[in-house]
Amino acid sequence: MPRWKALPDELDPQIREFASQLRRLVDRSGLSVSAVADRTGYSRTSWERYLNGRLLAPRGAVAALAEVTGTDIDHLTTMWELADRAWSRSEMRHDRTMEVRRVSRARAALGTAEEAGAGAATEAGAAGAGPREPAPDEPTDLLRDEPRDPPRHPLPAAPPVRPLAPPPAPPPGSPPAPPARAAGAPAGGRGRRRVLTALAAGVGLLLVAVAVVLLVDPGGAGDDGDGRTAPPSSRAPTTAPGTPLPAGVKCAGAGCAGRDPETMGCGGEFATTVSRARVGPARVEVRHSVTCRAAWARLTGAAPGDTVRVTAKGIGGQEALVDADGDAYTPMVAVAAADDARACATLKGGAVGCTGG
Template sequence: MPGWKALPDELDPDVGAFTERLRRLIDRSGLAVTAVAERTGHERSAWDAYLNGRLPVPRSAVVALAEVAGSDPAALATDWELAERAWSRGRGGDAERDVARDGARDAEPGRGRDAEPDAGDRTMQIRRLDRPEPAGTSAGASPAPRPRTADSHAPAPTPAPTPASSSGSRRQSVLLSVAGVLGALLVVTAALLLVDLGGSDGGGGDGGDGGDGRAVAPPTTSAPPATPRADLPAGVMCAGSDCTGRDPEEMGCGGPLATTVARTRVGAAQVEVRYSDTCAAAWARITGAAPGDAVTVEVAGAVRRAAVTPGSGAEPDTDAYTPMVAVGSGADARACATLANGGGGCTTD
């Protein structure tokens, strides 16, 4: 029978009540937490977090525990929903307070800012350029445009050039005109090149800015997204290479989505290769082990490792599991154990 730790004082009452109910259910079943983890398909470390109020309990874990303990899952549904809402409130409250605080801070400097007009003010200034401003415009307002009169648009009179400087002025005008035409051609050519580069080979990957401020349409044959989360079941956070190095429980790849594809005995411990077809990833798990025992998973030279820790509760830890490694088939993964007493073995030995 596990000796339960006291739940944190700051824990939401609904979460605390549901956690205590799960503890009582385990106590009545007579099972240790390690046995619950093995029979429900959820890792021991995950159950430690659930039963101490550190992580919300997924619905799949609640259903599996009810089946193992011989209880009706529907009897837990109401308490689970209350606890889930409490977790949601806890995750969103801090973000809402940060947004409110940032909004109040931004509003205060906004009331005293009049020297730098925003984008809307600049747009209105451009639209008012053709209309004269009334007299007495304040210093903070936009500059008064010149009225559209013949005098204001007429060029200032210039003295007639002397015969000695006429040819030089004409040459200078011609050179400036040529330079202006060449500059315009260069700008147009550069813009066309940038548009072509941005749209012909999918450069940039997200159909963003084409280099001259204009949106470039994405190519018809774009690369697939790196993380196809939209195609995954609810609660699954990764697939394939995105899962490598990640915790299978936190990514939603464990529990009913995982199966044991290979196992072996190394001393008193059992070593397994766990595989999730949904996540296209494998990991290794060791159970019935002793502190200091380690387990690894290997796929095509990629290795991930975990060790059994002494634990801090009344019942010492006896299991551990590694992070995931992407693999197309669980048969391509191998799990190995290295015991603290010097023994060792692998699932393919």
């Protein structure tokens, strides 16, 4: 049985070449994926995703692998940069495809509503227009709109129209009356109604535009399922003004709270183990990143169902569950110093142990 699974067919050639290069480095080192995970500080689950092309390894993981395998980091970083650009292009194509689908659905929904409104208006206009007069050379029998059956409830006859009496003549010497309004000129009330109708139409168009925007982009770009696309809060790292973050690091301080340390670039070369403890056959550690001003807990050598938790002074903790890989790490908590964080492990057998006693 081959050691590696076949890479996905839809992978970009640059990403495929980079993943293959990572596999060759691991093969030459003679290390297992678990050993690579233990020596680089990245979990076995993450390395399986990197080596199978499901997720692009962050720069920190690449640097850690180069150090473990004795590879020239500059050459490996160059290949990573090419793969990173290819991965970004793939994400852009995916986002454009999803945007086109959302726009198509929005247009279809709006088009259906407009057609229904136009049909109702046409029926109303036809009902209110009444029968038209036939043209001089048009057969009258084709334009008759008489009911086939006589109406069951005939309408009452309209009362006779009385002619209007002419206005009384003005007395001699009175000022002339203002000229009468021309026939067909709009009255003041009718003009106001037209203005209100135009304003209502403008408001309706504005509401339709807002609905289209919400349908096209209801909440911004989402995640692709492997954690590659960062959430909006992590794209703008929280750090001191004027202090740039190293390449590959995406958060700092409170902006890292609850985030994955590997996805945010806080692991690898930017992290150290500041304290550890043994809990039965397992080992629990506190991992701390000075660059990200955050800490997280890692549990190795455990069994599925064991849990690990990290807490910080005055801050709620983060927890993770061990899966079939036998290890796990928690999301991050923001800390001012490495000593502020504490990691605890709880095994299914009931054993509990924490760093720092």
